[in-house]
Amino acid sequence: MSTLSGSTALRPDLDWSQLKETVLMLNLAVAQIDQSMNEGNSSVATLSGSFTALATNLSDIQSSILQMKNEDEDVEKLKLIIEGSTTTALDKVHSAIIAFQFYDKLTQRLDHVSQSLSALTTLIADPTALYSPIEWQALQESIRSKYTMEEERNMFDKVIAGMPIEEALAEFKQDLLARGDCEEDDIELF
Numbered sequence: 506m507s508t509l510s511g512s513t514a515l516r517p518d519l520d521w522s523q524l525k526e527t528v529l530m531l532n533l534a535v536a537q538i539d540q541s542m543n544e545g546n547s548s549v550a551t552l553s554g555s556f557t558a559l560a561t562n563l564s565d566i567q568s569s570i571l572q573m574k575n576e577d578e579d580v581e582k583l584k585l586i587i588e589g590s591t592t593t594a595l596d597k598v599h600s601a602i603i604a605f606q607f608y609d610k611l612t613q614r615l616d617h618v619s620q621s622l623s624a625l626t627t628l629i630a631d632p633t634a635l636y637s638p639i640e641w642q643a644l645q646e647s648i649r650s651k652y653t654m655e656e657e658r659n660m661f662d663k664v665i666a667g668m669p670i671e672e673a674l675a676e677f678k679q680d681l682l683a684r685g686d687c688e689e690d691d692i693e694l695f
Contacts, residue, residue: 524629531626538619542612549612553605560598567591617651624648656680 570584570591624644627634634640645665652658660677664670 524635528626528630531622531629535619535622535626538615538622542615542619545608546612549605549608553602556598556601556605560595560602563591563595563598567595617648620651621648656684 567588570588624647628640628644629635631640649658649661652661656677659680660673663673663676
């Protein structure tokens with residue numbers, strides 16, 4: 506693989522190449538995606554752990570309230586208020602956990618994009634691979650293999666076959682709607 510130096514777009518010389526500039530921009534995109542994922546993952550891991558612990562505590566409080574045997578009227582009112590509040594809090598915590606799990610799925614997809622951009626950059630930067638259809642096919646197969654949903658693989662196939670990206674994305678969204686992509690079956694409640 507050739508060694509790339511910095512951009513010479515502001516001061517082009519005889520060695521200037523749009524290919525080299527493309528590689529630099531792809532590397533920048535990869536770096537930005539990776540940094541964003543690292544920052545987000547740290548915060549989400551902390552929040553997810555906190556919400557999981559909160560859900561467990563609220564569940565314990567709710568169970569304790571149900572076990573109270575005191576017949577005093579004021580205690581009964583208090584128990585109902587606490588029970589209602591903990592039920593609402595538990596619902597909100599479960600919703601937050603689901604949102605975090607969707608975020609985790611997003612970061613996994615962005616990681617795949619980052620890896621794909623890195624692989625593309627490597628291919629473009631290597632003059633022997635750049636002009637090799639076999640190398641391009643291997644890159645495409647590698648990228649396609651990272652997709653976990655059939656709808657993603659279908660979209661990939663359509664784009665590779667030449668369908669405009671806007672049309673492929675519209676069909677992808679329709680496919681998700683057709684199967685009811687709430688994906689609640691894929692979400693684990695704690």
